[in-house]
Amino acid sequence: MLKIDVSATVRTVFGKGAARRLRMDEQTPAVLYAGGADALSLQVGAVALHRSLFDIHGRNAVVSLNIDGDTKGTRHVLVKEIQKNPVTDQLIHVDFIEIPLDKPREFNVPIQYLGKARGVDKGGLLQVFRSSVKLRGCPLDIPDALEVDITELDQGQDGLTCNDLDIPNNVELIEKRETVCVAVA
Amino acid sequence: MLSPRKVKYRKQHKGRMKGTAYRGSDLNFGDFALKATECGRMSAAHIEAARITINRKIKRGGQMWIRVFPDKPITKKPAETRMGKGKGVPEYWVAVVKPGRILYELSGVPEELAIEALKLAGYKLPFATKVISRSTTI
Numbered sequence: 001m002l003k004i005d006v007s008a009t010v011r012t013v014f015g016k017g018a019a020r021r022l023r024m025d026e027q028t029p030a031v032l033y034a035g036g037a038d039a040l041s042l043q044v045g046a047v048a049l050h051r052s053l054f055d056i057h058g059r060n061a062v063v064s065l066n067i068d069g070d071t072k073g074t075r076h077v078l079v080k081e082i083q084k085n086p087v088t089d090q091l092i093h094v095d096f097i098e099i100p101l102d103k104p105r106e107f108n109v110p111i112q113y114l115g116k117a118r119g120v121d122k123g124g125l126l127q128v129f130r131s132s133v134k135l136r137g138c139p140l141d142i143p144d145a146l147e148v149d150i151t152e153l154d155q156g157q158d159g160l161t162c163n164d165l166d167i168p169n170n171v172e173l174i175e176k177r178e179t180v181c182v183a184v185a
Numbered sequence: 186m187l188s189p190r191k192v193k194y195r196k197q198h199k200g201r202m203k204g205t206a207y208r209g210s211d212l213n214f215g216d217f218a219l220k221a222t223e224c225g226r227m228s229a230a231h232i233e234a235a236r237i238t239i240n241r242k243i244k245r246g247g248q249m250w251i252r253v254f255p256d257k258p259i260t261k262k263p264a265e266t267r268m269g270k271g272k273g274v275p276e277y278w279v280a281v282v283k284p285g286r287i288l289y290e291l292s293g294v295p296e297e298l299a300i301e302a303l304k305l306a307g308y309k310l311p312f313a314t315k316v317i318s319r320s321t322t323i
Contacts, residue, residue, distance in 0.1 A: 050323070053323045054323055057323070058323075084323065085205070085285075086205050086207060086284070086285025086286075087205055087220075087222055087284045087285045089322065089323070
């Protein structure tokens with residue numbers, strides 16, 4: 001899984017007006033939830049955060065959050081929610097959630113279909129039923145994407161199922177094994 | 186052209202277009218999209234004109250999603266009619282569009298072609314738009 005470093009500072013100002021002033025100073029308000037413990041209000045440099053979120057680009061990523069003014073040191077977090085202006089794409093607020101790296105957790109992992117199916121060359125239609133699958137495992141064991149070669153897939157065959165996916169040993173698939181992912185009609 | 190199959194009430198108030206479109210403002214299906222940057226009304230004829238423009242440009246292949254639906258009836262009084270005597274009859278249907286709303290999405294088309302097709306579609310609409318792509322958004 002992708003790993004990214006982000007620096008943040010503990011936020012001491014709250015409310016609409018203060019948040020707007022922060023955004024004008026190129027800071028983005030954020031919050032860190034840590035299962036059970038109190039939530040921690042943060043502020044992150046808007047430009048650096050935008051660049052980091054652009055690197056993540058919707059993928060699963062563990063963010064190492066270095067918080068200035070926090071006693072706990074570096075925290076490993078996931079990006080839970082991004083609020084942005086729908087017109088300008090300016091960041092409004094970001095939610096982080098702290099995760100232990102040694103505990104299994106569920107992740108949606110995209111499937112990448114490689115090559116052109118033989119059946120498509122014969123005039124068939126490629127039907128993609130699943131573009132991602134749910135996997136359970138420790139965050140760092142989860143792959144970025146599952147790659148599947150579909151060049152041998154022919155027209156009229158049963159198609160590739162979740163069973164045909166190359167899943168790492170220490171990761172568990174949380175789907176029915178017989179679910180068809182891709183087929184050629 | 187697009188229109189609702191059945192409605193509960195035939196005529197609606199004019200309404201006001203305030204704020205931005207928080208719903209329907211993200212790329213959800215395709216890789217490229219046309220996004221409204223101003224508010225306005227998009228009639229069923231506008232939706233169809235822009236759809237035809239995109240299809241003519243991309244010729245074949247690819248997939249398109251229309252993310253707006255004209256569900257608001259607009260009434261009009263006949264020509265040379267005195268004021269009063271009640272509200273006019275429903276004339277056409279519009280979709281109310283707020284800034285940030287995704288209008289069309291495209292996938293399975295080369296980037297230059299998709300951007301050009303969406304740009305041409307934007308010229309057909311009565312408000313300002315911009316083309317966005319998955320690779321340039323967070």
